[in-house]
Amino acid sequence: MKFIRRIVDSIKPHFEKGGRFEKLHPAFDALETFLFVPGETTSGGVHVRDAIDLKRTMVTVIIALVPTMLFGMWNVGYQHHLAYGMEAGLMDNFMFGFWKVLPIIVVSYAAGLGVEFIFAVVKGHSVSEGYLVTGLLIPLTLPVTVPLWMVALAAIFCTLLGKEIFGGTGMNFMNPALLARAFLFFAFPAYMSGDIWTDLSPEAGQAIVDAYSGATNLVTFDTNHTLLPSAGDMFWGFEQGSIGETSVFACLIGAFILIATGIGSWKIIVSCFAGAYFMGLILNGLAPDDLPMHSMHTPAYYHWLMGGFAFGAVYMATDPVSAAQTERGKWIYGLLIGAFTVILRVFNPAYPEGVMLSILLMNVFAPLIDHVVVERHIKRRLKRA
């Protein structure tokens, strides 16, 4: 550690005022504060001191994301070996997935942080930690076969147009990671749907087994819901899908961490699940009896287990910046996300996965929800006075 400290100290004067690389100070500052706790006291008017700062918040979210990431890596290997009918151990599966997923994560961080650094240098503020979470969320929402240039494009797009243009972390109104996912989904539909969910890079002397099907559960669900895998398989996550979304169990571990540390709002998570369940029940009631395979007949709790619902509800909907800010607004926001997800899944054949779009849409509605809640509150208080 002392060694690193000495290097940092030796190059520090160049980045101070009057130094050769004065303009690059934000980049240096970001690196230094990432490695060491800064030894300066606050200057200026605000002296709020809290153990939880932005850096710690972001790191907690990353820790909460680790279970989904590790499981996702294992599942990439598992699905690959399953498609070729090969037996593979735990480590084989994991290492295969690790080397497939790692480049995606590295590219996502490099592209997004690059944009952040450029903006920080040009605008002369310090680099914010906001991208640490976004940069990990983007790979987890993508299929493993995604080309790396698309990852870079999406990361640049979402950092630039989703965040920096509004002034950086905490000032945007849409979840940047979801924006990246939606951007790719609409711009490159051929790469984002169809037979892409399992890595099918050829294996020596092996052919793809006959039982292999590239369809995710959501596609199966649209055509014939009785063919869905068992609820247990979907809960643990032995299914095809984007890297991080398959395992509901891993998402629940993450939800536990987020709720226990108070970083994710339990109200949003609970109301998301409740909204989906109620909507599922309503559709069960309305389902036509003469079409027993119609997706409206799906048991309501299946909506919790299929696709990326749990992932979206736990990690995406709880983003404190783009969600509703008022406590009552959070309930409404979550319920609408859940209900709308199920509506999209059932009624919109063009988009099998509704979670991403329903959260984006509610991001758009969140400021209005807040406004209505606040106005109603003011009216009630005025009446009481």
Place this chain on the structure above:
Amino acid sequence: MQHLLSLLVKSIFVENVIFAFFLGMCSFLAVSKKIKTAFGLGLAVIFVMILTTPLNYLILTYMLGEGALAWIHPSLASVDLTFLSFILFISTIAGAVQLVEMIVEKFTPALYNALGIFLPLITVNCSILGTSLFMQEREYNFSETLVFSLGAGIGFFLAIVLLAAIRERLQYSNIPEPLKGLGIAMIITGLMGMAFLSFSGIQL
């Protein structure tokens, strides 16, 4: 009944005048700085829509369409005045806007001042003429026209109030100087349009 209901949902969400057709962008971008004024303009647009589109429908069916004048005298059955539809539609709209202006000035002078030039400019709000022209092109009957104009109005109302809420929230954002105002509003509109894409493809 179910058909009309799905037409309503379709015209509000799936074929939103702003996000699917980009009609009426000028007032959408200009009057969306505050929720209150956006709310007022939205209501005014709904009112003008449900007044003018059915009126234009009647004009179209009983005066302009091919053979529409047959009710006066059978010899007029061959007359086709459809080429006059633009000019008559827009005069209906201008008349209706005059009415709205008088009502708003009389009852809510504060809103009248806040809306300023954009209230009379509803006359040339493309979403209103657009709704009338869609009515003509898609050959809606009278009840469909009523529902469609209501849906299109609510769609505009929803869009402008949503944008105003977002812009009010972004007041404290550190938006780069050159993008402040219209620039960022355009970008927000684009991002909102992306979220509204979730409705496209819904079969009703």
